[in-house]
Amino acid sequence: MRLLFIVVAVLVIIGCDSNSPEVEALRKSIEQVKVDTKAMAKDTEDLQKELRETWKNSLLYRFPNIRQIAWGREMQNDIPGLDYLSTINFISNKKRQIKLIFNYKTDKDKVRPHFYIYIFDSRGINIHRQEVIFKAFWNHYLKKDNLTPQEVKLKLPVTKSTPTYFLLKEISS
Structure with a gap:
């Protein structure tokens, strides 16, 4: 040819x-x-x-509390209302899944993290929402002055959109 x-x-x-x-x-x-x-x-x-x-x-x-995702490194929490959340780490894989690692630390008793995480693409379209509830092996509350990690997996819908921003919104108990 x-x-x-x-x-x-x-x-x-x-x-x-x-x-x-x-x-x-x-x-x-x-x-x-x-x-x-x-x-x-x-x-x-x-x-x-x-x-x-x-x-x-x-x-x-x-959404004044929206943050840009920093892939593969810990991000310090500066979101008001989520004082018990110390750091967040976003880890991605090729199967449209995101592994999140939340590190909690509090100086109060009887704190139980419960919030929504919203994921947005670069155009501002909400592509995923998931409820996050802290559950430990023996207890449902954080231990005082102790760094406690929690791993959460998000399964994103199959789209061409790339997760770019996230928003955390506490659910009042």
């Missing part, structure tokens, strides 16, 4: 006079199309950046 294409291209080049005005006009129009295509690609990229920034600002306006 390639050989046929090369043979046809060579025959066309040999058959056309390379210095004729028609060929020159065709070359100029091809160059102009290339320049226009590059300009359009740059404009599209700029528009995509502006849209991502607008979506992010819209999310921050609607």
